[in-house]
Amino acid sequence: MISLENLTYHIKGKHLLESVSLAFEKGKMHIILGPNGAGKSTLIRLISGELKPSAGTIRYNDMPLHGISVKEQALFRAVLSQNLEVSFPLRVHEVVLMGRYPHFVGSPRAIDHEICEKSIHLFDLDELKNRNYLTLSGGEKQRVQFARVFAQIWEPIDGKPRVLLLDEPLTFLDLYYQYHLMKTIKTFMASNPDLTVIGVVHDIIIAAKFADQVVLMHQSKTFAQGPTHAVLNPENIHTVFKIMVEDQFIVK
Amino acid sequence: MKNSTLLLLISLVASSCGRFGNTDEKTDSQERIVCISKQYAEIIYALGAQKEVVAVDLSSTYPPEIKALPTIGYHRALSTETILAMKPSLILHDNNIGPEHVVTQLKELQIPMKTFGNYTPTIAGTDSLIREMGHYFGKEKQADSLCVKLHKEAQEAFAHSKHYTQTPKVLIIHFGRASNIYLVMTKNSTAAKLIEWAGGEMAVDAEKGMKQLSPEVVAAANPDIILLTDFGYDRLNDGKEIDKLPGISSTKAYKNNQIYRIEEHDLVYTGPRTGENVLRIQELIHPDETH
Amino acid sequence: MKPINNRITGLALLALLLCTALLSAKLGAVPISLQEIKNAFMHLINGNEIIELNERIFLQIRLPRVLMGIFVGAALAVGGVLTQALFRNPIVEPGLIGTSSGAAFGAALYFVLGATFGSNWGEWTLPIAACIGGTVATVMVLFLAQSKNDHRRGVASLLLSGIAINALFLSGVGFLSYIARDPQARSITFWNLGTLSGSYWEALYIVLSVTSICIWFSLRLAKQLNALMLGEQEAQLLGINIPQLKLMVLCLNVIMVAVSTAFVGVIGFVGLIVPHFLRMIQGADNRFLLWGGALLGAWVLTASDLLARLLLAPAELPIGIVTSLIGVPVFIILLKRTNYLF
Numbered sequence: 102m103i104s105l106e107n108l109t110y111h112i113k114g115k116h117l118l119e120s121v122s123l124a125f126e127k128g129k130m131h132i133i134l135g136p137n138g139a140g141k142s143t144l145i146r147l148i149s150g151e152l153k154p155s156a157g158t159i160r161y162n163d164m165p166l167h168g169i170s171v172k173e174q175a176l177f178r179a180v181l182s183q184n185l186e187v188s189f190p191l192r193v194h195e196v197v198l199m200g201r202y203p204h205f206v207g208s209p210r211a212i213d214h215e216i217c218e219k220s221i222h223l224f225d226l227d228e229l230k231n232r233n234y235l236t237l238s239g240g241e242k243q244r245v246q247f248a249r250v251f252a253q254i255w256e257p258i259d260g261k262p263r264v265l266l267l268d269e270p271l272t273f274l275d276l277y278y279q280y281h282l283m284k285t286i287k288t289f290m291a292s293n294p295d296l297t298v299i300g301v302v303h304d305i306i307i308a309a310k311f312a313d314q315v316v317l318m319h320q321s322k323t324f325a326q327g328p329t330h331a332v333l334n335p336e337n338i339h340t341v342f343k344i345m346v347e348d349q350f351i352v353k
Numbered sequence: 354m355k356n357s358t359l360l361l362l363i364s365l366v367a368s369s370c371g372r373f374g375n376t377d378e379k380t381d382s383q384e385r386i387v388c389i390s391k392q393y394a395e396i397i398y399a400l401g402a403q404k405e406v407v408a409v410d411l412s413s414t415y416p417p418e419i420k421a422l423p424t425i426g427y428h429r430a431l432s433t434e435t436i437l438a439m440k441p442s443l444i445l446h447d448n449n450i451g452p453e454h455v456v457t458q459l460k461e462l463q464i465p466m467k468t469f470g471n472y473t474p475t476i477a478g479t480d481s482l483i484r485e486m487g488h489y490f491g492k493e494k495q496a497d498s499l500c501v502k503l504h505k506e507a508q509e510a511f512a513h514s515k516h517y518t519q520t521p522k523v524l525i526i527h528f529g530r531a532s533n534i535y536l537v538m539t540k541n542s543t544a545a546k547l548i549e550w551a552g553g554e555m556a557v558d559a560e561k562g563m564k565q566l567s568p569e570v571v572a573a574a575n576p577d578i579i580l581l582t583d584f585g586y587d588r589l590n591d592g593k594e595i596d597k598l599p600g601i602s603s604t605k606a607y608k609n610n611q612i613y614r615i616e617e618h619d620l621v622y623t624g625p626r627t628g629e630n631v632l633r634i635q636e637l638i639h640p641d642e643t644h
Numbered sequence: 645m646k647p648i649n650n651r652i653t654g655l656a657l658l659a660l661l662l663c664t665a666l667l668s669a670k671l672g673a674v675p676i677s678l679q680e681i682k683n684a685f686m687h688l689i690n691g692n693e694i695i696e697l698n699e700r701i702f703l704q705i706r707l708p709r710v711l712m713g714i715f716v717g718a719a720l721a722v723g724g725v726l727t728q729a730l731f732r733n734p735i736v737e738p739g740l741i742g743t744s745s746g747a748a749f750g751a752a753l754y755f756v757l758g759a760t761f762g763s764n765w766g767e768w769t770l771p772i773a774a775c776i777g778g779t780v781a782t783v784m785v786l787f788l789a790q791s792k793n794d795h796r797r798g799v800a801s802l803l804l805s806g807i808a809i810n811a812l813f814l815s816g817v818g819f820l821s822y823i824a825r826d827p828q829a830r831s832i833t834f835w836n837l838g839t840l841s842g843s844y845w846e847a848l849y850i851v852l853s854v855t856s857i858c859i860w861f862s863l864r865l866a867k868q869l870n871a872l873m874l875g876e877q878e879a880q881l882l883g884i885n886i887p888q889l890k891l892m893v894l895c896l897n898v899i900m901v902a903v904s905t906a907f908v909g910v911i912g913f914v915g916l917i918v919p920h921f922l923r924m925i926q927g928a929d930n931r932f933l934l935w936g937g938a939l940l941g942a943w944v945l946t947a948s949d950l951l952a953r954l955l956l957a958p959a960e961l962p963i964g965i966v967t968s969l970i971g972v973p974v975f976i977i978l979l980k981r982t983n984y985l986f
Contacts, residue, residue: 177881
């Protein structure tokens with residue numbers, strides 16, 4: 102379980118996040134929704150340790166995040182950021198192998214290669230394995246990055262909850278792959294019950310369809326949180342997004 | 354700065370290629386001497402001991418037939434392998450060679466190297482050097498007659514100088530062979546001695562023997578006479594473009610049209626022809642008072 | 645296109661290097677035969693006094709020179725791989741971020757004023773002076789180039805700062821050669837153009853040991869440098885301690901390049917084109933680039949030195965001229981390519 106206590110972040114007098122307290126249960130998919138500038142990405146970047154909070158604490162299983170070394174964090178926590186570019190020509194399988202870097206010293210072991218193969222297969226990249234990453238389309242690149250972060254947290258780590266953080270991961274993908282990928286994640290979660298997924302998406306419909314829990318952000322604060330069907334009601338959506346929804350979302 | 358140095362070096366190496374290509378026709382039975390000193394080289398030829406010399410440095414240009422020999426490059430930018438390619442059994446040098454690592458390498462390879470005595474650039478000192486070299490090459494008789502000639506001509510020149518009523522200020526502009534920059538020679542150079550003997554006075558004073566040419570140095574010196582060494586004179590379109598050098602056109606020498614060419618090898622070291630050279634300089638700097 | 649196996653490329657490079665090194669040992673102003681090389685080694689093993697001049701030339705001049713070329717080439721190329729990976733930019737090389745010119749200045753300062761400092765660590769004094777100079781210049785460039793977050797501007801200001809600091813330190817070298825007494829000045833000007841001709845065994849031992857140790861350490865950083873290609877943030881998320889990595893890479897780079905520069909002078913373009921070329925044929929995986937670059941760099945410098953000795957034989961060109969003549973056109977061709985394809 103990941104818990105946030107009074108998490109606050111401000112930079113140059115701008116309050117990007119104010120006193121957010123949340124708990125993310127293990128084995129669930131949490132989706133953070135909110136209009137632009139509501140503080141979604143800031144929240145993800147705080148949880149990943151990329152930003153240091155101005156106040157408040159983040160705990161992974163009761164361990165404060167700042168007490169875990171960067172190296173150790175990488176063993177059980179993977180992050181998929183927006184707009185990833187690679188500065189030099191690398192082959193797809195080399196990019197995916199990076200996900201295993203935290204797990205081996207020196208040369209990759211057989212198990213590392215095996216996991217990469219599986220992850221490449223999972224994201225339907227077998228054909229592209231030897232391609233130059235720089236020559237891929239935006240969507241293909243995004244799938245490669247998915248394969249990389251999944252390779253990173255492919256296996257359970259003793260005594261550590263696996264966490265996957267996604268910051269708008271569906272941006273470059275067409276509709277088919279958006280749904281396909283979300284399904285893939287759900288399937289993976291089913292067989293890996295210790296994995297917690299926390300993601301930021303733009304699309305309310307995707308959130309409604311796949312999230313177990315939703316956090317609704319508004320003006321740097323949490324507006325509502327809880328099970329998807331409870332949070333995504335017309336009143337909340339109207340307050341936060343300024344749009345009227347005529348029908349209740351159909352939540353499976 | 355670095356690029357221009359590179360360019361200069363390329364042009365230097367390229368221009369010296371001609372002499373690199375010269376072939377040597379010495380047989381293996383004799384001594385094979387590489388001579389890296391223009392002063393030694395001239396004396397060796399004057400002594401008639403040149404048949405064992407297989408190569409000289411780039412600045413050894415007298416007598417003219419020396420140019421038929423292969424060269425090993427500029428004496429301060431030597432390369433070990435270039436020297437070794439001449440298969441030397443002896444290297445003669447006057448301690449004015451570089452870079453240091455080449456000297457070290459030659460020593461480590463135990464290539465015999467010899468330097469003759471370090472004499473002052475005076476008539477007496479030159480006499481001693483010629484005699485030492487004559488002894489070394491077994492040409493004592495030739496050495497003796499060279500010295501006699503040297504003394505006779507020097508005395509003649511000194512006698513002239515006593516009668517001169519004026520001491521013209523002479524500026525000598527030298528065009529260095531290694532880096533194509535103009536230098537002026539100062540009162541601390543061998544050339545200054547020759548000018549002094551010829552009854553003139555150097556226009557520029559400095560700690561070192563050479564000073565880089567600054568237009569201000571030239572204008573302030575306001576020389577009566579300007580001598581240009583051959584390399585630079587020829588480069589300036591046979592001296593016709595001398596006024597392109599800044600500072601020159603305001604000098605007395607330029608106004609009176611007293612700018613002359615002089616061979617570098619007549620001026621920068623002493624040797625058997627020094628007396629003769631001083632007499633020639635007298636003709637240049639005392640045009641009205643020489644007979 | 646199916647990728648060529650890294651091992652095969654490596655073996656091909658090694659074979660090429662060995663052939664060129666052998667050729668380089670034989671050819672030059674003084675040609676040396678295989679028999680003479682063999683005899684020289686036999687004499688060396690048997691501990692006999694070596695009589696033949698050519699054998700002595702081989703052992704005391706040619707061999708240290710060829711080996712020096714190999715290790716300096718490897719050091720420069722690996723330095724190039726390290727800096728390019730660190731700055732995530734393919735047009736950075738040790739010469740551009742001030743390391744070489746700073747090292748040249750440090751070494752020149754020791755040449756001219758060494759006696760005044762009174763400090764002396766024997767053969768190591770010169771490389772240590774070069775390292776100090778290289779560090780000062782590199783730190784100055786990095787300090788000047790600091791900008792807020794913007795990666796693009798970061799690279800531009802890095803290159804501009806590099807130009808400024810290089811100009812400063814090269815003028816410094818020029819100034820030193822101007823005030824130097826004669827014999828020292830001769831060393832500075834000659835060595836500033838870059839040449840392997842002054843190689844001797846003691847210098848080789850220093851370059852050899854420093855280069856080998858630094859390359860060994862660099863190889864251990866390959867994985868982390870790969871991760872850096874995703875950006876500093878991403879690399880950190882993969883568990884990499886970024887400040888520590890940067891410090892190590894800069895130290896390795898400065899030490900390797902400065903020590904080489906101390907003994908052979910400033911040699912440009914090797915650190916730039918070698919990683920470039922390898923990346924084009926094999927991709928950017930640093931796990932290969934580092935040792936492949938060492939081999940290719942060694943070959944490039946050995947071949948350049950051979951050319952420097954043969955083009956105007958028996959005269960000799962400074963090797964910096966040869967590497968620039970080869971490097972500049974290659975660099976321009978590479979610059980015209982907008983994307984890496986392989």
